[in-house]
Amino acid sequence: MENGLEINRLKFFPVMMFAIVMGLSGLTITYQKAALWLNFPSSIGEIFMYLTTAVFLVVLSIYAKKSLRYKMAVVNEFSHPVRINFFAAISISMLMLSIIYKEQFPLISAIFWYPGTFLHFYLTMYTISFWINKNQQIDHSNPAWFIPIVGNLLVPVGGIGFVDIDILIYFFSVGIFFWIILFSLILNRIIFHNQLAVKFMPTLFILIAPPAVGFIAYYKMFEVVDTFALMLFNLALFFTLLVLFMYKNFIKIKFFISWWAFVFPIAAMAISAMLMYHIKASLFFELLSYVMVAATTIIVLIVTYQTIVHIVKKEICIQE
Template sequence: MDEVLTCENSRVKFFPIMMYAMVMGMSGLTIMYQKAALWLGFTDMIGHLLMMVSTTLFVVISLIYLSKYIKYTPMVKKEFSHPIRLNFFAAISISMLMLAIIYKEVNVNVASMFWYTGTVLHFYLTMYTISFWINNNQELDHSNPAWFIPVVGNVLVPVGGVGFASQGVLMYFFSCGIFFWVILFAILLNRIIFHHQLAVKFMPTMFILIAPPAVGFLAYYKMYGVIDVFATMLFNLALFFTLLVAFMYKNFIKIKFFISWWAFVFPLAAMSISAMLMYHETKDVILLSLSYVMVGVTTMVISVVMYQTVSHVLKGEICVQE
């Protein structure tokens, strides 16, 4: 990360908004280990360490991107009007919402600051993104699972929002996220099956298919505190997509490194947390085994992604023009 901080001014110009996917990934890993300490008996030191890493990463990336906005405003505006890169701006608000979840049991004031700011920003980005889709003709080839981030990402708001907002407000975001998950998934399935395949660099975003039902399950439990039929359906759908991407592992193992590799991490962490919560509520030994497997797999994947990221930063292959 020190190398990112010293990225030359000429490379700041090409610092991508997708870098916030790193914060999403590290924050997901942090929450996973916080819950593993609570439900599986892991040491809580890992969660505390990762909390500091996630926070630092968010601050560093935000400062660099702010510098880009000040020095190269047209480049930022170009990204904000790009049909694919636009979706990753919501990774900023998602990162804030995840940091709110991380800090909620540590410092409620810091958590509330992240949650309120992240919620307002995400509300704006959802409205802007959908307006952008309506006002501009979209090519089917532009569609990819990253479309879930700005719109379906609304389901994350209730996860950290209990105690900060009313049930009605939380249910509003949950309803919007679940509705557009169904709509966008139908569009993406149509594209993937009947039209051109995803570009190689966006293949890792297939993992994002896991996130909506996994996070939806967590949000529903946070709001209502029950594991009913609907919650179980969400969990099982998250499990299905996890098994699907595992079954398709050959599609991912030979992909050249892109920053989109960070799309691997957050959904796996969300599934890990969901499995641990389901075990905590049901005491099913199969779910206990699944929890350990998911924690292990997520840790292994982020280790590989982190190694590749640092390696490519040192080679000067990150902040460059595509």
């Protein structure tokens, strides 16, 4: 019976488990940049680099096993109006791992970047085609829709030196355009329709990610902080302050694996703040950098603890 239960748990292993890799990748890059710009020990980022890679390989192998044993369960996830967006977390995890390895191990970075970029190109096309070809209910829209879009903005961050900049500008353009479109749709849904389901409340943090990652990508490509770059950074800062202002919405909600949606956007904001400090060298951005690094670390500790507790209780990978 116990063995049968374990097999059944494999069937319900959700694709959103890749959000854990996204979160840990964000934490890793945060500490890599903190070592570079805030004089943190470089060993912290190095430890997280190997830990994140190990977690990615474990999650990937389990999901691959699920796809072989329970093909229809994967097909159902891939045609689900909400879960389809989390498939992009696979390619985003690969793109973020390419960023993690870029400075020290460019060959490993390329091994992650090229297939991650091709996979994300496909998933972006498929997801947007899915939205167009199938009627979407307004209640299904939520900030997780940004996940396939954010990946396009990550492509230029790790892609400098791998391909011509015109290709990187293509991905950046697609990401910025659909961020604006989807933000309008999701804001309309949040304000004028039913409230988000409790399990998707953490995805509000994803509102931070597109402008934060967009700012980093823009600076990577053009190495200037002009009006557009400042607009992206300040929008990311605004959404960070907004979710902080709404903290009561998050402190009492039940744990779901979607809590990992907290981590990646906060890490992106921390990296953006450190980049601004590196460029501007002002006290405000220095203080903001330390605050955001601390916030990212605390959130990872909380979410990791809750994840372990619920794994032990066998409350993850169950039928909803």
